[in-house]
Amino acid sequence: QIDSARLWDTIHETAKFGGTPKGGVRRLTLGPEDKQVRDWFRKACEAAGLEVHVDALGSMFGLRKGRDMSKPPVGLGSHLDTQPTGGKFDGVLGTLAALEVVRTLNDAGIETEAPICIVNWTNEEGSRFAPAMMASAAYVGDFTTDDILSRKDADGITVAEALDGIGYRGEAPVGTQKFASFVELHIEQGPILEAEHKTIGVVDSGQGVLWYDGKITGFESHAGSTPMPLRRDALATLSEIVLAMESIARKHGPKAVGTIGEAVIANPSRNVIPGEIAFTVDCRSADAAIMDALDRDLRAAVAEIAARRKVDVKLDLVWRKPPTHFDPKLVDAVENAAQALGYSNRRITSGAGHDACNLNTRIPTAMVFVPCKDGVSHNELEDATQADCTAGANVLMHTVLALAGV
Amino acid sequence: QIDSARLWDTIHETAKFGGTPKGGVRRLTLGPEDKQVRDWFRKACEAAGLEVHVDALGSMFGLRKGRDMSKPPVGLGSHLDTQPTGGKFDGVLGTLAALEVVRTLNDAGIETEAPICIVNWTNEEGSRFAPAMMASAAYVGDFTTDDILSRKDADGITVAEALDGIGYRGEAPVGTQKFASFVELHIEQGPILEAEHKTIGVVDSGQGVLWYDGKITGFESHAGSTPMPLRRDALATLSEIVLAMESIARKHGPKAVGTIGEAVIANPSRNVIPGEIAFTVDCRSADAAIMDALDRDLRAAVAEIAARRKVDVKLDLVWRKPPTHFDPKLVDAVENAAQALGYSNRRITSGAGHDACNLNTRIPTAMVFVPCKDGVSHNELEDATQADCTAGANVLMHTVLALAGV
Numbered sequence: 064q065i066d067s068a069r070l071w072d073t074i075h076e077t078a079k080f081g082g083t084p085k086g087g088v089r090r091l092t093l094g095p096e097d098k099q100v101r102d103w104f105r106k107a108c109e110a111a112g113l114e115v116h117v118d119a120l121g122s123m124f125g126l127r128k129g130r131d132m133s134k135p136p137v138g139l140g141s142h143l144d145t146q147p148t149g150g151k152f153d154g155v156l157g158t159l160a161a162l163e164v165v166r167t168l169n170d171a172g173i174e175t176e177a178p179i180c181i182v183n184w185t186n187e188e189g190s191r192f193a194p195a196m197m198a199s200a201a202y203v204g205d206f207t208t209d210d211i212l213s214r215k216d217a218d219g220i221t222v223a224e225a226l227d228g229i230g231y232r233g234e235a236p237v238g239t240q241k242f243a244s245f246v247e248l249h250i251e252q253g254p255i256l257e258a259e260h261k262t263i264g265v266v267d268s269g270q271g272v273l274w275y276d277g278k279i280t281g282f283e284s285h286a287g288s289t290p291m292p293l294r295r296d297a298l299a300t301l302s303e304i305v306l307a308m309e310s311i312a313r314k315h316g317p318k319a320v321g322t323i324g325e326a327v328i329a330n331p332s333r334n335v336i337p338g339e340i341a342f343t344v345d346c347r348s349a350d351a352a353i354m355d356a357l358d359r360d361l362r363a364a365v366a367e368i369a370a371r372r373k374v375d376v377k378l379d380l381v382w383r384k385p386p387t388h389f390d391p392k393l394v395d396a397v398e399n400a401a402q403a404l405g406y407s408n409r410r411i412t413s414g415a416g417h418d419a420c421n422l423n424t425r426i427p428t429a430m431v432f433v434p435c436k437d438g439v440s441h442n443e444l445e446d447a448t449q450a451d452c453t454a455g456a457n458v459l460m461h462t463v464l465a466l467a468g469v
Numbered sequence: 470q471i472d473s474a475r476l477w478d479t480i481h482e483t484a485k486f487g488g489t490p491k492g493g494v495r496r497l498t499l500g501p502e503d504k505q506v507r508d509w510f511r512k513a514c515e516a517a518g519l520e521v522h523v524d525a526l527g528s529m530f531g532l533r534k535g536r537d538m539s540k541p542p543v544g545l546g547s548h549l550d551t552q553p554t555g556g557k558f559d560g561v562l563g564t565l566a567a568l569e570v571v572r573t574l575n576d577a578g579i580e581t582e583a584p585i586c587i588v589n590w591t592n593e594e595g596s597r598f599a600p601a602m603m604a605s606a607a608y609v610g611d612f613t614t615d616d617i618l619s620r621k622d623a624d625g626i627t628v629a630e631a632l633d634g635i636g637y638r639g640e641a642p643v644g645t646q647k648f649a650s651f652v653e654l655h656i657e658q659g660p661i662l663e664a665e666h667k668t669i670g671v672v673d674s675g676q677g678v679l680w681y682d683g684k685i686t687g688f689e690s691h692a693g694s695t696p697m698p699l700r701r702d703a704l705a706t707l708s709e710i711v712l713a714m715e716s717i718a719r720k721h722g723p724k725a726v727g728t729i730g731e732a733v734i735a736n737p738s739r740n741v742i743p744g745e746i747a748f749t750v751d752c753r754s755a756d757a758a759i760m761d762a763l764d765r766d767l768r769a770a771v772a773e774i775a776a777r778r779k780v781d782v783k784l785d786l787v788w789r790k791p792p793t794h795f796d797p798k799l800v801d802a803v804e805n806a807a808q809a810l811g812y813s814n815r816r817i818t819s820g821a822g823h824d825a826c827n828l829n830t831r832i833p834t835a836m837v838f839v840p841c842k843d844g845v846s847h848n849e850l851e852d853a854t855q856a857d858c859t860a861g862a863n864v865l866m867h868t869v870l871a872l873a874g875v
């Protein structure tokens with residue numbers, strides 16, 4: 064059993080790096096608060112006897128030796144960056160529970176057969192730089208390191224500049240650290256476990272993701288003197304697109320979601336009809352055929368709206384992550400650990416994307432979920448109980464021990 | 470007849486203060502470019518022999534003596550501020566045509582019975598500070614000077630600070646300069662004159678305006694893991710409001726318009742359902758009963774949408790300007806001048822608000838319109854012909870001469 068109080072304390076200790084008045088965390092990837100939590104994490108890893116290294120995209124690896132160092136380690140971890148108005152648990156729980164597993168094994172003097180390696184992946188959230196989970200995507204070869212290093216945030220700062228700015232561009236080429244398998248603990252970020260009073264979600268799959276960058280070009284004109292029929296209003300166009308995305312997602316019932324999260328009017332003024340808007344779209348399904356339908360239906364709706372309103376709409380797919388099916392043997396291992404520890408559990412699909420979803424394309428991978436309050440995440444009010452976080456960390460530890468061998 | 474080439478040259482000379490690459494002008498009220506054009510205007514007035522003074526809200530007055538100085542002057546003018554992506558004619562034409570009238574009278578050695586006074590009103594556009602036409606509104610007593618001085622722009626800078634910043638907070642209390650009557654020349658900013666091949670619009674009325682500040686509070690949440698039915702999406706809510714405003718305005722046919730010009734998502738992120746949005750509404754009609762209906766219908770639609778989507782929507786009316794009916798005698802004077810000069814003309818309603826609409830509540834006032842290309846205004850592509858601008862300036866001069874007496 065892990066040390067519940069110690070885990071809880073570290074969660075709250077690190078929540079001060081970027082802590083917000085509403086009790087959330089604003090710790091955008093590679094910003095000053097991310098540097099603070101990284102420095103803290105590096106020290107904590109070193110104090111726990113881990114050998115720490117940082118790769119060329121800033122992901123941090125802490126290796127705990129095993130009896131047989133010829134074996135690749137079992138990986139565990141998550142991320143320490145947050146959304147602009149994020150919570151204390153998203154990513155943090157999985158990373159600090161990985162640290163807690165190491166601390167518990169140290170205290171109990173337990174040596175594993177294979178080494179184990181805890182990880183803090185760079186930019187899981189994807190709100191400062193796109194795509195989300197970019198470092199683990201580069202790790203599995205979905206993108207080159209140079210491609211990712213050149214991605215820019217809204218202010219035009221590249222990943223490379225941001226890494227150098229906080230001193231976290233490591234020496235090790237991406238992919239240097241090998242893994243035999245990987246396990247990630249995370250809050251569910253959805254309402255199912257809580258509603259069904261289950262402590263552990265045994266994650267067997269994950270939704271695929273489509274991200275688009277959109278731009279609407281209508282025509283700026285006077286809000287008072289331009290008759291309604293002559294308008295080419297970019298905001299009215301966006302409004303139809305937002306509602307179309309909503310109804311397309313609803314059409315697929317619980318099997319799809321669709322969101323416009325960002326929309327910026329160029330040169331806005333109260334008495335000017337908006338002429339240009341940049342926006343982004345996020346839509347998802349765990350079913351590849353439905354993902355194709357979402358793409359097709361969205362493009363058709365946008366084309367119809369644009370033609371009818373005589374405006375130009377560009378919609379560029381900037382990221383496509385297929386649905387994830389986690390490794391059946393590892394999923395079983397997670398389920399066995401939950402059963403053995405006596406925690407109520409169920410199989411579940413992840414609504415969110417995770418580094419584990421990327422790693423799974425190359426390495427046997429699985430995930431452990433615990434409930435979060437009202438299913439709320441990406442919100443400063445995100446919350447989870449100490450008991451559930453402890454249960455999740457215990458399942459993580461026992462899964463890792465089963466994989467690494469004692 | 471005014472000097473057509475000289476008028477055209479001054480319009481293009483001043484267009485360099487805040488000139489944009491697309492051929493428009495960005496000269497936000499009381500900003501550095503506004504200071505440049507004000508300095509230019511003051512010098513030009515002084516060179517034309519006018520006695521210049523500035524009032525406590527920065528409006529600039531240039532007095533040309535008449536034979537009978539016991540008579541209050543006939544006022545003429547407009548404004549030199551622009552929209553963020555504005556054109557070269559909106560406001561500028563009326564102000565520089567007023568200067569051109571003085572120059573022409575000087576050249577011809579014409580003395581008027583009553584004095585005449587040319588004006589550059591502060592913040593007609595209303596995009597940096599609300600409401601629009603704020604200085605003329607204070608002039609007629611709709612707001613106190615202190616109220617207006619305390620209005621803030623988006624960066625929290627007050628009108629008082631902005632005036633001090635460019636050295637245009639004058640000594641004269643607002644209202645010091647009296648007028649017997651006022652005439653404003655402006656581009657139509659709508660498509661009617663051009664469509665009907667008329668050179669002069671004899672403006673007999675103007676739309677009333679309702680301005681609202683809105684705020685939507687939904688709930689931020691994860692774009693991937695929050696099921697569609699559980700969402701309280703602020704952007705989807707705004708989208709319904711935008712389309713409701715559009716259909717309410719359309720319902721009243723050509724007699725109403727409605728626009729959402731500004732909308733800002735708080736802490737936007739690609740994978741976060743928008744939780745909070747600030748927006749503004751501008752809706753108008755020349756019919757007071759329709760204005761009441763617009764307000765009623767908009768509030769009802771917003772209430773229904775908010776309740777159905779379980780979000781909170783605040784809608785505060787921040788400005789209400791009733792429809793304008795210009796002074797019949799002055800309207801006749803404009804029409805007579807247009808007829809005498811042989812310009813094709815028609816009576817017209819102003820879709821836009823103008824300082825003349827405020828002044829009309831206290832002083833006999835009228836307006837002269839000239840066509841603009843495709844009816845486009847509040848756009849960098851705004852355009853008008855030299856011939857039409859010249860015609861408008863001639864009608865302005867002959868109306869003023871008729872009112873002031875020769």
Ligand SMILES: NC(=O)NCCC(=O)O
Pocket residue numbers: 153187188189195196252414415416417691693740
């Ligand atoms: N777990 C999580 O919130 N990831 C962020 C990436 C996404 O799914 O949008």
Ligand SMILES: NC(=O)NCCC(=O)O
Pocket residue numbers: 285287334559593594595601602658820821822823
């Ligand atoms: N004439 C003009 O564009 N005025 C700006 C105020 C408004 O009507 O919105």
